[in-house]
Amino acid sequence: MVEQPDDSIIAVAWYKPEEWADIRRLCPDLHGTYQEWLADAEAMIESLSKSIEGQVMKVDLTVDELRRWKRATGREVDSKVRSQLAMKAAERKHLMRP
Numbered sequence: 001m002v003e004q005p006d007d008s009i010i011a012v013a014w015y016k017p018e019e020w021a022d023i024r025r026l027c028p029d030l031h032g033t034y035q036e037w038l039a040d041a042e043a044m045i046e047s048l049s050k051s052i053e054g055q056v057m058k059v060d061l062t063v064d065e066l067r068r069w070k071r072a073t074g075r076e077v078d079s080k081v082r083s084q085l086a087m088k089a090a091e092r093k094h095l096m097r098p
Contacts, residue, residue: 008054
């Protein structure tokens with residue numbers, strides 16, 4: 001098992017239900033309904049919370065953010081990209097804590 005510092009963060013990309021249809025069009029690797037994605041995401045968070053030390057943080061990614069990233073890079077928005085964007089946002093939030 002990999003040791004993690006107590007202040008480590010696992011970021012999980014989170015989406016708003018009202019943006020789900022647009023996000024799915026932008027991210028072809030996402031499938032199913034928002035409710036299906038939400039159930040899977042919550043189960044993953046529960047599992048991560050039990051198996052790691054550190055904090056699991058839900059990070060909202062908006063369709064506008066994802067579109068801006070795609071326009072800026074010309075690349076597809078896949079799960080790796082969403083994870084990286086979520087981690088960067090989590091790190092910024094973590095650094096801004098008092």
